[in-house]
Amino acid sequence: MSETIPLNPITLPLNQISLIEASAGTGKTYTIGSLYLRLLLKAGENNFSRPLNVEEILVVTFTEMATEELKKKIRERITDAIDKLTAFAETQDKSAFKNDKFLTALSQDLDIFEAIHRLKLADQNMDLAAIYTIHGFCRRMLMQYAFHSGIHFNLELIKDQSDLLVRFANEFWREHFYPLDFESANFIATELVSPANVLSLLKADLGKDLQVEIENKQALSVPIQIFLPQYLGGYQKALNELKEFWLESGDEISAIITNELEKDYPKDQLKSLNRKKYQVKRLGDWINKINQWSNNPRDYQINTTLKDYFLQSSIEKNYEEQTDKNKDKKPATPFYSSIFAELEKRVNALMTPDLLSKLILYHYRQGLQQKLLDYKLNHQEKSFDDLLRLLCEALQGAQGDELAEMIRFQYPFAMIDEFQDTDSQQYAIFSKIYRDNPEKNTGFIMIGDPKQAIYRFRGADIFTYLKASEEAQSRFELTKNYRSEKHLVDGVNALFDFPQSPFIYQNINFTAVDSRDDHLRFYLNGKVEPAYRFYLTESDKVNKTEMAKICAISIQHWLKSAVENQAVFQNEDTCKTLQAANIAVLVRDKNEAALVKNELQKLGIASVYLSDQSSVFDSHVAVELLRILKACLNVAERPILNAIATALFGLNAADIHQIQQNEADWQRWADSFAQYQQTWQRQGILVMLHQILLEQGISERLLSQATGERDLTDFLHLAEILQQAATLHESEAALLSWFEKQIQGEGRQEAQIRLESERQLVKIVTIHKSKGLEYDLVWLPFLAVPSKDPSKKDINIYYSKERDETLWDMENRNLNALYEETFAEELRLLYVALTRAKYQMAFALPSQFDKKWNALHYVLSQGEIGKEINLSDSKNTETLLQTFKEKMQDNVEICTKPNLEALTALSINTKTDDLKAAEFTGNIEQDWRITSFTSIEQAHRRQNYFAESAGKKHAVFDDAKDYDSQNAIEISTALLNENESNILDLPRGKQVGTALHRHFENCYFSDLANTEEIDKLRQSLQLDETFTEPLQNWLQQISHTPLSNKIGITLADLENKDCIKEMPFYLAIREHFDVKAFNRALKAHHHLPSEPLQFEQIQGMVRGSIDLVFRHNGKYYLVDYKSNFLGSSLTDYNQEALKKEMLHSHYDWQYLIYTLALHRYLQSVVPHYNYARDFGGVFYLFLRGMNGEPQSGVFYDHPSVELITELDGVF
Template identity: 35%
Template sequence: MADSTSTTATIVTEPLDTLTLPFGGSRLIEASAGTGKTFTIAGLYVRLLLGHGIESPLTCEQILVVTFTNAATGELRDRIRKKIQLAYRRFIGLEVNDDLINALYEATAEDNLPLARKRLDLALKSLDEAAIYTIHGFCQRILADMAFESSLLFESEFTLDDSEFLHHAVRDFWREKCYPLSGSLADVIQAKFSDPDALSRQLRPILGASSAIAKPAPQAFDKLEVNLNESLNRFKLSWPTAREQTETLLHSLPLNGARFGKQADGYPKLAVMLDALDNWATFGQGLPPAKVLDALSLNNLKLNKGGQIPTAQEAPELAHMERLAELIACLIPSFLYCARDGISKRFAAQKLERNLLTPDDLLLTLAGALKASQEHGLASSISQRFPVALIDEFQDTDPLQFEIFNTIYQADADIGSETEKAKDKLSLLMIGDPKQAIYAFRGADIHTYIHAREQTAKHYNLDTNYRSNKQMVDAVNGIFSQKDDPFISESIPFESVKASSFANSKVLTEQKTDDSALRIRVLSEEAEKGLNKTTARRLLADDVANEITSLLTDAQQNRCLIGNAPLKAKDIAVLVRDRHEANVIKSALNQRQVGAVFLSRDSVFNTLEARELALVLYAISDPKDERALRSALATSLLGYSAEAIHQFNQDEDKRQALLEQFAELNQVWIRRGIMPALLTLASQTQIIERLLSDSDGERRLTDFRHLGELLQQKATELDGMSALINWFEQALIENQPSEDAQLRLESEQNLVQIVTIHKSKGLEYPICFIPFVSLSRDNRKKPSPMLYHDNNKLIWDIEQTDEGWERQKRETLAEDLRLLYVALTRPVLKCYLYIANHSRFTKKSGMTSQLHETAIGYLLGIDDKACDYDRLLTQAKRLQQTCPIAMRLEELPAAGTTHLADMDIVQLESSDTAPVSYAPKTLKRAHITPWRVGSYSGLVKHVAHEKVLPGADDEVFPEVDVITDEVDDTPSRFTFERGANAGSFMHLVLELIDFTNADSDLNEQLPVAMLKYGIDESWTEVLKDWYMDLLHAPLANDGSLMLAQLTQQQKLVEMEFYLPINALHADKLNALLIEYGYSAGLNFDELQGMLKGFIDLTFEHNNQYFIADYKSNHLGNDTSVYHNQNMLQAIRSHRYDLQYIIYTLALHRYLALRMANYDYDLHIGGSFYLFLRGMSANAPQSGVFYDKPPKALIEKLDALFSETATDAEVK
């Protein structure tokens, strides 16, 4: 179905010359993938700065550049900056390799060169103030700067998150409309929308599409409710008396046997229907049975051939049923329309009451202000401020956005004539590619682009691909040139592009004799069994994984090169539609020991971690709710087995301990915030280690941390736990994509890239695999809401008609074609395109192909369900023959003959003889050593997975006293209990108190800590005196520093760190320690992953940063024996020296990231190891051990931790 509004024949497109493009009026620049769109924008920007082609030069503040994401604005700003820098170099006399810049230089009169240099220099200095915005950022700036002209309240605030307002608006509407409904109508609404959240999910796309026209126009819900109730009551009253007459009438008709049963048997199915109506009339509280109403409705009555439907006068009850069925069918559409209107008004009222603007409000407000202020000249004020506007990614514009720029620059008025605006040299440059319009799900409207295209007289295109090699360019040209309307709409034509002059320099060298850029791999099938989607997906993933493994194996052997360098894992991308497809690919790669990372625009709220974290939040927020606690324990985050949860129910001690643990977490949340509570939970329950033990561990850990950050950020805006949990619940329900909630990259290592096609837009990869585009969407169920376009207007088919469904499916197919175009234009050197004849079996139709519902099926000319493998292969061969050099067709074995899943799994093998730089390090690491979290204790005790908790390292080994003097039993610091319990107790008190207010804080915190660790209250005074004494013990020789002087602002308690480690071997660490005079003798398994730890105290003094660690070790029964020699012996015995060296490295990395002029010698103060039993104000330096590891040692340790597994083997 081609677009009936096309005017392709009247549109003339010129090749764009960046140097000579005229400014003034509206111009549309179509930039196919890889043709240098951003390069062109940067070049035009420099022209405007220099005044080339315009009456006078413009400044950065006068050139408006608009794009659609914050990331894109950052990239544009960076590319423009580099272009200006290049121009500046040329204009000061240096040679540059840029034809445009050289031409601009040559076109500048010598007398004007000094002024041009000044302009470029000023532009570089002011580029941070340049008008480069997202569309919402532009609207926000205009509304803020021109609040008076736009009639906006000056105190309006902006918020990105409107979920809280929508949450309340939906519930307000639900209460007002649904609670008063009669039982029968309420049942209908309840069946369709189980709760307000279900209604919100269905309406959210419509709330964001304010221009959508409901068709057909629904009845008013209130009136429909009255009519339906009246009709129901009349029917319920009339049926008992009219039943016999109706039955007699029906028996006199030649009823269809399939629907009503055989006439000879007295129409048994009819009898069941009538009995159902009897039951409803007598006992029913809801609506009559829907199937009965449908079967007995007058005009829907099925009769045998020759039968005649009675009139309404002859069959009044059947006519009544028909009217009832019609009213009931209108109920949900009418309710939805009423809900959209009612929720929108409540939504707007709540934001108005709080004087808040959301992103959508910014657009609506500015558009409304422009329309209302035509006499006051708001549009003129904006255009005078920004005489030239460049709109990037214009294909992603929606109607409201285009209306804003159209109003400002009068784009519609400039159709080839010299308008007033054109004379004034106002310019609107719209740059985009309709073939890459793939963001309909976030409001982009390709039909807006089509409208703008038809209304704009001057069209230009970029016709040279600078991304891909010539064969890849030829292959894409061949695929999309097969049909006259490859994107369904004739308003989106395909024009072949040329390869660049240096395209042949982009070479992939392989051992294979065939070097075709596009390899089309067709999966065979069994004729009788067909190929279901699950099987096809698995077989395709297996072949992708085997081929990737083969490529990387060849690279290890120097047989697969890009230029002169071996192919790397990160050079390969697998393009998928969603996380489900990504998981299939990642699983197949994991089987072959090939590491991969998943990049997506999906929301982090659409993850298992988000759903499980909600259960954990419930448990922490109400620690007395044991049902919530058991639900949290059952999550994979906390990892309790069914048996462990059963023990929780049976063992009172364990039950009480868990309840206390969550009660403490509740207090941490209240006192310190949600993020500290989650970090404490993670530490107590080994969440991080548990997640990382999973094959997808890095992905899951990244999501967990991301969610924690979002919760912490939102907690600063909301009041209390309940509000935060409500927000989190709403975010889970709505799952709306936003930049801050977008899934983050879990690793930046050398890994195969698994990328959604949406995320890949704008990116490029040397090799791409496109495995699943031939697997159709599931179109068996009508979508809700159902949206399509008619004459460029968005239609909401509120009754979900079959015609509307077909039109929406057609538009979905058109978007799939654009997605396929995006996917095929990502590879630079080679692409693997897979095709499988996905089939589906139904009783009605048998085995039918679904390929005709896919983009690749459409391009192959397969337009019906009757497609077998032979037909597919014939069409694929025909496609390949259009470009036989660039394309190669390969058949994969049939699933039933040589089952791909039964073939030997090819695994990536390491090779000791392979050159070091060639081996994909991450893949090899995954094969040799599992990724894990280690600790200091694990390094010194050869423990693979050591639980690290604050204070738990005090008694790592059984205590051996250095001094064993006799002492009486009088309570004192020397007779106080020893061991881990005492150490943890001492740590907790020092963590809880303010050192500068210890006298007061100890009275409050000592009893709490003593109760927790079972310390008898008789020790209270001894402990308080001991703490007050040690806090005033001098740490420095001159007495200038003591703990009691440290304010809360100067110290950081229990700083947790994770040090990434690529490949740590005991012998290399031993050698490094010996080199700098520290003890060696370490013996541990190779560690790859993270080294985790806690620093008891990190503090600042005189602009230096120190580490302090508390030790409760017993060295003797008098402070005098806690001198340096005895402490050094304990340090070496317990390997505390290694501990503070690692801590120093963690602090070194921390400060290096956060201090602009960081210097180890100046800013690292050193490490204090405080033996608490020996510290006293009356015994200076007793119990205080100090060391500062050499800078060279820390730097070499830093390098050692960053050393790759391959480096470690070769050195």
């Protein structure tokens, strides 16, 4: 491993593989922007070999939000550099750089005017910048280099496969567990609970390559159909036999033990049975408990009383306990009976229920993976994770070296942000591209912080990062914190800078960082606040409710002081008063968030939970809205009463009773709901819901309540969802049924709850979500909560460094590794939490830490508590904090008896100025659009039609298609003669063309006559079975028709890896498409006598889909299928007839557009591409005329270089 050195953005080498470790707040994004500027300008020392443009600098991160933020920040750095360099060019005064040390140093050797020019060009092209998510990058590469990746162009991307997983989890449960006998089904229902529960256990690791650590490997290899009867059924059988054996032997066992207990022993000798435990009065209770267990078919666990007292080994263990306490007495022989030995033999023969349930989970996981794989193969769909796998496989495949070279050629330099969140697959991709084949003209930088690797639950793998760190040529670190007040930085340094591995693993180092120079201070009531404030509860137990209350009251005191202008943030230049939005409370989950939110609400303090992942369908507003909609649909007494009894209407029991008793009142409500029903039917559900909102005063009523803003947001969100869903349902009743199912959770669509407001509110956010963010004041009320024992989980996964594998430890063989991984991540999570604040952090802690392991306990004790889940002793909290305070020179305040008292509810002014939308006075051009060859050709025919029809009563124009629209014969009545040549009389029309295209897309060309696919084709054409053989013979002839005498290839010769089927494209049109220039190019260079194109001026894009692109002997060919009927004789498909049809339908225009699109595509993906050398030509296959003879039904052309070059300038 190379030595880590401080980073200098001016001198960092850009032509090698480097790793940058960026501790929290040290300016990671700023550093990326600095390196980006150097790459654009070829500036600084140890430069890249040439200046790059924005399309050549690959920047990859892990979320859409991070990608947009990074692009925004880089653009800001570019525009800022333009402004400063321009000012410097005009004045030659370095004050123009405004203390920008980086840009000042960078400008030393720059041609300033050339630099400004390049930066302006970069700014103009930032929309083309190669800044992507990891999944976005993989998808681009797979599609762009489809020949090398083998990916279908019509690949559908599944953004969220949750619904599929729910469906398959339910299917697996039904298929394999419904047929089970009662006892086995009871085991499944108790251990696995439900398909939803199984999915929650398996989902996080479903895509991982897991190796299972278990002694009985055979249990993994048998299929589920055999496993369940053999293992689960076998367990139940053996358990029942054990129970029967006990019931048969119970009296004998009782007598044996009773006889032994009645024996007399010398006083100085031990007894064979430990009589402090084995007593006659207990024996009866024990036996009764075991009898009850034996008679209960639902109880499949091994009875604990049986295990603890009636196995031979437990008798001996209990005997040993008395020897330790009575060493002065003579030993005796531990009591032995063959019946206890037999019980032990039977118990030991049983697999533990825990292991059995884990094995069932393993098979469930296998089944889910297979179902998902089968579905994706059948539907040509892939998930985000599949994109990574496919690109990784392509890079490791036969053409992997060539693919890596092409990606390096396209992106000679790459930066991977947040690299600590990578995994082995992602690293394998970039390692193959940049590390395995290093070149002088490429560079690769990984940027991350292993101390902030907290997304293991999403698949992030810290061990991959550590491996990459060891393989990097150079390692750099950012050493200055620009986020936090000096003493906060000192505090983190003091907590984590100790020799006993502060992050458990030796190769995750902690380096103390410096702080910013400006003097940040938080003043409260005229005094400078300490950086750290700890509130200790009187209890020595973790009481979350008490901690949340202390947190809320502390915040209330802050805000009260702020109202009086006595809570102020100050640095050298500015001063601002504390507002609620400056405060963040960091929690672990929604339950902790709810505790804090509830306590704040009691004190009249509004807050927002920024990490809320709940569904709006789970809200109580959804249930109430359902009742209202039922009343609107069924205007009757019971539904109306249910509706008006909801909190949305605000009526109490007395109000509703009055309505029921007063006929006039009741009629008014009935009329209102009848009116709502009419509005729903005539104007839609959204209009109706807004009508109810206004007429019933729901908005005003809700906003007067503590949770009203949340409820109103949910109401409006649900109204919007219902409006969207209404377009997919035929009736109001169908929509209502759908809504009810959504609330019940059936096939639920994604509908994450929305934030109720963005105004001045206290923020509650999970520690995970807070990563990368900063807050002025941070409260951490629950940091003392002890860690959960990871060995108790159903799926225990850890990384084995020795085997370089991720293991599922079913039998808890290596708990130390499991504990280490868990504790290490807890420490990284603590580090993230402790590095979010800018001015101050506040904590609530118990007076004594728990005897379960805790990350804060670990760092406060400087690692002394060790790495065991159960601690032998816990430290006094105040003692630990006093040690910390001494290191911090009193920038810590410890409140041992918090004297916080709740004040009266606060009224915080959140009034804003009335706003008015700006009026748009500009002009929007309407001629930009996406068109197609068909649209262009239709427009041409319309122009001719109007020209030719002047003065005529009748004029006809037809549309050029891949099929026949004229005189189309109904397929259901079509007849096909037995004579094979009369396949020419196959039914005509769009349905035939579509079916044939689909057949060619779905089949391998070597297997076009596959019986199963032929049956699908025949059925889609509505033909009976007598047509199977003629269709097979015809498609066999098509696949074996030589396309050209020159290259001597047939469709059947093509390998799938050399083909792209149904290749979509968008061909950019220059600002204004010049029809005359197009016609001039055709006249000068096109050998077919094509008529001039008549078309209005357009700008935008031409969209199309090429039926087939194939590669043969290094050349690329374009193929289009035509099912047009040209006549009932093969002579109607000779070369002269084909040429005539090509001109009549203007197919030559089509293939010239397609050729130009393919030409531009190949230019972008094939290194050193040359049209004359690499483009093979165009084949138009008139399928009805292809009979196996060379070029039968085949039209071929190779547009000249001159023609394509000139058209490239026209479009």
